[in-house]
Amino acid sequence: MDNTKATEYLELLLNKKLRVHTNDRRMFIGDFKCTDNECNVILSQSYEYRPPTESAIKAATEACHDPGATVKLDMTSRFLGLIVVPGQHITKIEVEDP
Amino acid sequence: MADMSKLTIREIHSKPAFEKDDDGSVADQHPAWRPGVARDITTGFSTAASALTTGQLVKDEFFTLFEAVGALEIMDPKMDSGHLRSGETLEDDYDVLRELLPEEVIGIMDQLLCFEMAWHAGHPLSQSLFTSLYLDRLLWPEPKMLEEARFDRSKVPKPENKMLHLVLRAYCLSLVKTCDFVHQRISKEHYYEEEDFVSNLYHRNLLTQFDVVEIHHMINEALNYVSKLTNISITLRDALVVRLELRSYFLSAVQFDEIIDDHRVPWWERCLRLIPALPKTTYLGMRVEASFSIKIQRRLASTVPPRPMVNMSFDEAFEQLTKLCQNGKDAYRILDYRGGANLMRFIWAYQSRTPQPSVYIRCLMQAMVFSEMRVLGMMSFKELILDNLREIVMPADVLLDSSNFDVEAPQDPRFHVAKRMDDFMATAADRFLDIFRTLCMNRSRLRRILCHLVLEWDNLQFDAENFDTELRKYSNEAPLKDANSSEDLWAFPLSSWAYYHKLQQMEWIVQMGFELDVYQIDELGGMYWYLQYLISTRIQHLERIRTFTTRRLTRISESTLEEKAAFRRSFSFLDFAILEASATLSFADGLSCLFSFFAHLRLVPAPYHDRPYSTPEFRYNLRMRPFISISLPEVPSYQQFAALISLRMPDKNGTYGSKVKPAQSEINQQASQMLELAEQSLKAARREWEAVSKANAETARCQGCEDWWRTSVKNVMRACINANIVVSTAKKALANAGTGDARDVLKVEMVESAKGYHPWWIVPKISAK
Numbered sequence: 001m002d003n004t005k006a007t008e009y010l011e012l013l014l015n016k017k018l019r020v021h022t023n024d025r026r027m028f029i030g031d032f033k034c035t036d037n038e039c040n041v042i043l044s045q046s047y048e049y050r051p052p053t054e055s056a057i058k059a060a061t062e063a064c065h066d067p068g069a070t071v072k073l074d075m076t077s078r079f080l081g082l083i084v085v086p087g088q089h090i091t092k093i094e095v096e097d098p
Numbered sequence: 099m100a101d102m103s104k105l106t107i108r109e110i111h112s113k114p115a116f117e118k119d120d121d122g123s124v125a126d127q128h129p130a131w132r133p134g135v136a137r138d139i140t141t142g143f144s145t146a147a148s149a150l151t152t153g154q155l156v157k158d159e160f161f162t163l164f165e166a167v168g169a170l171e172i173m174d175p176k177m178d179s180g181h182l183r184s185g186e187t188l189e190d191d192y193d194v195l196r197e198l199l200p201e202e203v204i205g206i207m208d209q210l211l212c213f214e215m216a217w218h219a220g221h222p223l224s225q226s227l228f229t230s231l232y233l234d235r236l237l238w239p240e241p242k243m244l245e246e247a248r249f250d251r252s253k254v255p256k257p258e259n260k261m262l263h264l265v266l267r268a269y270c271l272s273l274v275k276t277c278d279f280v281h282q283r284i285s286k287e288h289y290y291e292e293e294d295f296v297s298n299l300y301h302r303n304l305l306t307q308f309d310v311v312e313i314h315h316m317i318n319e320a321l322n323y324v325s326k327l328t329n330i331s332i333t334l335r336d337a338l339v340v341r342l343e344l345r346s347y348f349l350s351a352v353q354f355d356e357i358i359d360d361h362r363v364p365w366w367e368r369c370l371r372l373i374p375a376l377p378k379t380t381y382l383g384m385r386v387e388a389s390f391s392i393k394i395q396r397r398l399a400s401t402v403p404p405r406p407m408v409n410m411s412f413d414e415a416f417e418q419l420t421k422l423c424q425n426g427k428d429a430y431r432i433l434d435y436r437g438g439a440n441l442m443r444f445i446w447a448y449q450s451r452t453p454q455p456s457v458y459i460r461c462l463m464q465a466m467v468f469s470e471m472r473v474l475g476m477m478s479f480k481e482l483i484l485d486n487l488r489e490i491v492m493p494a495d496v497l498l499d500s501s502n503f504d505v506e507a508p509q510d511p512r513f514h515v516a517k518r519m520d521d522f523m524a525t526a527a528d529r530f531l532d533i534f535r536t537l538c539m540n541r542s543r544l545r546r547i548l549c550h551l552v553l554e555w556d557n558l559q560f561d562a563e564n565f566d567t568e569l570r571k572y573s574n575e576a577p578l579k580d581a582n583s584s585e586d587l588w589a590f591p592l593s594s595w596a597y598y599h600k601l602q603q604m605e606w607i608v609q610m611g612f613e614l615d616v617y618q619i620d621e622l623g624g625m626y627w628y629l630q631y632l633i634s635t636r637i638q639h640l641e642r643i644r645t646f647t648t649r650r651l652t653r654i655s656e657s658t659l660e661e662k663a664a665f666r667r668s669f670s671f672l673d674f675a676i677l678e679a680s681a682t683l684s685f686a687d688g689l690s691c692l693f694s695f696f697a698h699l700r701l702v703p704a705p706y707h708d709r710p711y712s713t714p715e716f717r718y719n720l721r722m723r724p725f726i727s728i729s730l731p732e733v734p735s736y737q738q739f740a741a742l743i744s745l746r747m748p749d750k751n752g753t754y755g756s757k758v759k760p761a762q763s764e765i766n767q768q769a770s771q772m773l774e775l776a777e778q779s780l781k782a783a784r785r786e787w788e789a790v791s792k793a794n795a796e797t798a799r800c801q802g803c804e805d806w807w808r809t810s811v812k813n814v815m816r817a818c819i820n821a822n823i824v825v826s827t828a829k830k831a832l833a834n835a836g837t838g839d840a841r842d843v844l845k846v847e848m849v850e851s852a853k854g855y856h857p858w859w860i861v862p863k864i865s866a867k
Contacts, residue, residue: 006149009142010156019136022172024182034157034166037150039143042161042169048180053189079301079399080180084169093143094136 010035013095018043020085021092026050027075028085029096039087046083049075170403179395179404188396192388194235194249198261200327200334205383206232207269207341208376208412209390214273215415218280218422218456221408222296224398227277229390229407232270237302238397244308247271260323265338268313268320271305272345275313278304279354280458286469287461287538294457294540300398310353317346337379344372351426352458358466358475359433366427373423377416418456425455429463431802433474438486439671440799441467441474445537447806449544452852460538467534483523483530490598491591491643493668494661495650497573515572522565522592529554533599545610548603549724555600556728562593578649589646594639597730601636605629605682607724613857619702619848621721622860623693624739628722630686635731637679644672674797681786685818685859688779692825695772698765699840702848702862714740763837770832777825784822787815810856817855824864831866843867 001009018032020041030046052060052073060071150156171177182188198206210233213226227233232249241247249262281297281304289295305313324338351365392407410418432444445463449455455463466474473482484498492498502516529551536547570588577586608629611617617625651657651665696702715736719726722733734742790798791811800807828844835843847863854860 001145001149003149003151003154006146007154007156009146010150013139013143014156014158024173026172026180028172033161034155035143035147035150036155037147037152039147042157042166044161050180050188053187055189076397078180078397079401080170081401082165082169083172084166085172087144087147089173090144092138092140095139096136 017096019092019094019096020090021094022085022089023091024089028080028083030080030083033082039090041085041087041090041093042082043085044082046080047077048080049077051075170401177403179398179400179402188393190231190388190391190393192231192391194231194389195259195262197259198266198386199384200261200330200338201382201384202386203261203266203269204334204337204341204379205385206230206266206389208380208383209385210270210273211376211419212410212412212415213390213408214277215418215422216408216410217277217296218418218458219410220293220295220457222298222405223277223302224298224300224395224400225392225405225408227273228300228302228398229392229394230270231389231391231394232266233274234394234397236267236270237274237304240303241305244271244305244312247305264323265320265342268316269342269345272313272317272349274305275308275310276345276349276352278306279349279352282306282354283352283465284458284461287464288535289457289461290540290543293543294460300400302398310349313349314346317342317349321346333379334382336375337382340372340375340379344369344376347372348423351423356470358469358472360430363427363430366423366430369423370420370427373416373420376419377412380412421453422456422459425459426462429455429459429466432463432466433476434802435474435476436796436801437489437667437799438482439489440801441482442533442537443799443807444803445534447800447803447810449537450810451806452857454541457540460540464535464538467538468531479527479531480520480523483526486530487591487595488664489668489671491589491595491647491668493647493664494654494657495573495591497569497591511572515569518565518569522562525561526558526596529558530599533603541610542614545607545614545616548607548610552600552603552607552724553727555596555603556730559593559596559600560729562596563590566590566592576653578646589650591646594643594646597639598636598643600728601632601639601731604725604728605632605636608632609858612860613851615851617721620697621717623690623697624718625721626686626690626693627739627742630683630690631734632731633679633683633686637676637683640672640676640679644669644676647672670797671799674793674799677786677793678790678798681783681790684779684783684786685814685821688776688783688821688825689859689861691772691776691779692821692828695769695776695828696846696862698769698772699844701841701844701846761837762839766832766835766837766840769840770829773825773829773832777822777829780818780822780825784815784818787811787818791815813856814859817859817861820855821859821861824861827864827866834866 013032015031015033017029018041020028020030020043022028027049028043028046029049030043032041033044034042052075056073057071060073064071173181175181175183210227210230213229216226217223235249235251236247247267249267281299284295285297291297321339321342324335324342327335347365347368351362351369353362390407392404395404428448432441432448435441445467448463449460454460468479469475471478473479484500488495488498496502497515497519499512502512502519505512505516507513532547532551532554536544536551539547566588569592575589577588579585580587608625611625612622647665647668654661657665693702718736718739725733791808795801795804798804798807831843832840843866845865845867847865849860849863851857851860
């Protein structure tokens with residue numbers, strides 16, 4: 001991909017909601033504001049999502065009386081605001097379609 | 099038991115599915131999350147990014163690099179509160195549901211109290227109360243009903259373990275509700291975020307929506323349970339009872355409502371009666387450190403990096419709480435209105451005590467002074483201004499007659515008077531209110547805001563002159579003839595009033611400068627001189643007002659009883675204000691001479707050496723900056739200033755500006771003349787402050803705050819006596835020195851303003867060598 005095309009591609013993504021996954025199993029959702037050639041991503045108005053903890057899973061499993069059932073749990077989330085996710089920690093990037 | 103292998107954790111892939119759990123415990127659904135389809139663009143994105151050149155940024159045109167600096171860096175342990183070190187778990191192992199001993203409950207309660215007081219002292223909740231795992235469990239996920247605010251949450255409550263589920267829960271809920279009231283009160287008034295108080299709740303709710311009655315009900319239930327306990331010692335039981343009762347009283351004391359009267363005083367008094375029992379039983383408590391964790395910060399909405407837990411000792415917290423309750427109770431004394439001057443005195447006296455009342459109390463006082471368009475919950479702001487005008491400049495004046503405001507016929511002159519007065523008061527209202535508000539700020543802000551406010555008052559004084567000229571034709575005022583120029587002199591009552599308040603604020607700015615240690619040692623003499631210059635202007639002004647008031651009185655042929663009383667009130671104000679101002683003037687003059695004396699003999703460190711880019715004139719202009727744009731009184735030029743204060747600073751050669759160094763005997767002789775002047779003024783100051791201290795509360799305008807005001811006057815007198823002693827010590831030493839260098843016989847030590855007798859009067863320590 002040449003530089004012009006790459007820039008164009010990324011510019012189209014600006015201000016879209018991105019879901020950036022990191023190598024510690026967290027995910028960040030926020031408005032895409034900026035990136036560079038190391039793939040560092042700046043998101044504004046972002047929220048952090050985290051998979052449920054072991055203890056929460058255990059508690060939910062215990063609470064479920066049907067042994068064959070699938071247990072559903074929510075990811076926990078909190079507001080963070082403006083963040084920069086360094087490219088080296090990113091495992092996956094998704095864009096939310098409007 | 100469910101099969102663990104079949105467990106799936108939802109991750110948001112192409113088909114995100116946040117659904118409610120069967121048991122209904124659902125995490126807060128944040129606005130950022132929208133159900134929608136997400137497309138994986140990892141490859142496209144990273145290919146595109148790597149095709150960028152080094153240093154090239156693709157960014158939103160409105161997004162600045164300046165903003166980018168403020169972004170939290172994910173995975174950086176110092177910035178990212180959510181980052182886990184290897185092997186670290188997100189949650190603590192602490193089991194919130196474990197059985198608690200009564201001793202542990204006491205320990206937890208006392209630890210919570212420490213954190214609560216730390217919050218009151220200005221620390222964020224994330225570093226204090228929100229580190230408690232118990233509070234976290236109650237508040238998150240957000241309970242929709244109070245019944246949901248339980249430690250066990252989804253589980254069926256077990257009947258046993260009441261120490262936890264009944265006692266500690268009631269304590270925690272009432273604590274949170276108390277914080278809610280405190281938070282609401284502070285948020286409604288003026289304060290400085292992160293300086294006085296951190297209002298951030300991190301997307302948590304402090305049980306705002308729940309009725310306080312329900313909480314009281316819960317405490318009562320807990321009290322009932324505890325008082326019937328037979329399996330624990332009486333001391334333990336009493337310790338628990340005291341803590342629960344205190345929560346209940348404290349909750350009632352801070353309860354937030356719009357009614358401004360003293361019906362909350364008894365609750366503060368009850369708290370004060372209970373508090374001494376706390377430290378007597380705190381030894382019974384067993385601390386449960388594990389129930390507090392900094393890890394909770396990972397789950398709080400936070401735009402700041404992780405920060406450590408605040409440590410406040412129980413003794414400190416206990417002292418804070420005692421002061422809070424005492425100040426809370428005392429604050430209501432303000433409601434006994436005795437005129438604007440008294441009200442101002444009250445707030446000064448109340449706020450000047452050290453340590454200054456905490457931010458909650460200062461906001462409470464602001465609310466009492468003015469809220470819901472009422473002053474002290476009893477009068478309109480217009481009434482307050484009118485009353486203050488009557489007290490200071492216009493007793494029983496037709497222009498201020500309340501009946502004017504009821505006239506509706508436009509041909510009646512009173513209609514026009516009322517209209518103009520209304521206009522004037524509309525102009526003055528905010529500025530007058532700002533004085534009272536400003537006095538409730540923290541001390542540094544107080545000085546800073548005054549520097550701005552005084553400019554507003556300068557404008558107001560100017561505007562008021564126009565109102566005065568217009569109103570003159572309605573008041574039938576006859577001018578005084580100036581004895582020398584036979585010019586007409588008019589009273590200008592409204593602008594006189596504004597000038598009076600302006601001068602007072604200027605004095606406060608200088609005096610707060612002493613209190614806050616703003617000035618360098620070598621500037622003190624000059625600043626005390628400027629203070630006496632301002633005060634002498636105010637005295638002249640007060641005498642001018644008095645002349646016009648006297649004249650108006652003589653023009654009233656037969657004054658009614660009410661008129662007589664009104665004039666008496668005004669004269670008593672003016673006479674006492676003159677007395678107090680004279681006492682202040684003498685003291686300031688004395689200290690100014692004393693510091694000149696020290697400087698002359700080089701007994702205090704002074705800027706003898708050249709500072710780069712600094713001259714005495716530059717420094718003087720810098721100090722006068724708050725006053726430079728004020729039209730009246732004019733700031734003296736540096737030349738005038740330097741000549742007037744006879745502050746002939748010896749230069750680095752000790753030659754006092756001339757080519758030849760004067761003989762030591764000459765220097766000493768000049769110094770002793772200065773000392774003579776200092777002595778005269780300080781002796782007069784002592785006499786005058788003595789007279790001030792003897793005034794009764796009504797005259798001194800200190801009703802309701804008499805104890806604090808008298809303590810303050812006593813401290814001024816002690817400072818004054820101390821200054822007199824310094825002078826006589828210096829005199830003796832100088833006599834002994836003869837024609838020698840005074841530095842060989844005298845040693846001067848500076849004292850910080852807070853360590854002296856009174857922060858506005860800096861008297862150095864002196865000793866003969």
